[in-house]
Amino acid sequence: MKKLILICAVILGFAFTASAQDSQKADFKFNEEKHDFGKIPQGTPVTTIFEFTNIGQEPLILTDVRPTCGCTIADYTKTPVQKGAKGTIKITYNAAVAQPFNKPIVVTSNAKTPTKYLSIVGEVVAKSAPASR
Secondary structure, eight states: OHHHHHHHHHHHHHHHHHHHHHHHSBOEEESOSEEEEEEEETTOOEEEEEEEEEOSSSOBOEEEEEESSTTEEEEEOOSOBOTTOEEEEEEEEOOOSSSEEEEEEEEEESBSSSEEEEEEEEEEEOOOOOOOO
16 A cells, blocks of 8 residues: 555656646747738738747747748747747748648747647739730
8 A cells, every 4th residue: 555655656746747847848929820911912922920929937949940831931039038028930921823822830949839830821813914005
């Protein structure tokens, strides 16, 4: 019986320690996780900024922000974001092909959830041909 109590105490101790460590980790809260550009003209790059706040206890470090296609580029806060501070991820989409789009962006960090997915959506519409004379 004493062994059973000791085993339960050890297991609970590990669970509590893991839980306490997890609550200390960095974490982010985004102003939005999906941005809808709506209809945009073909051949016109568009940009949005995803803003986030570090709601964790430790500094938040973005290790990579990777768009899933070559038509999208990302720039992001590269310095550690302290507890309560804000950071940004700037996404520019090159609207080259007239069609609807849905592009995920993979964010890797030291947060509680180390991989986060953002997305941009919209529809690229063909530019009107100039009127002939």
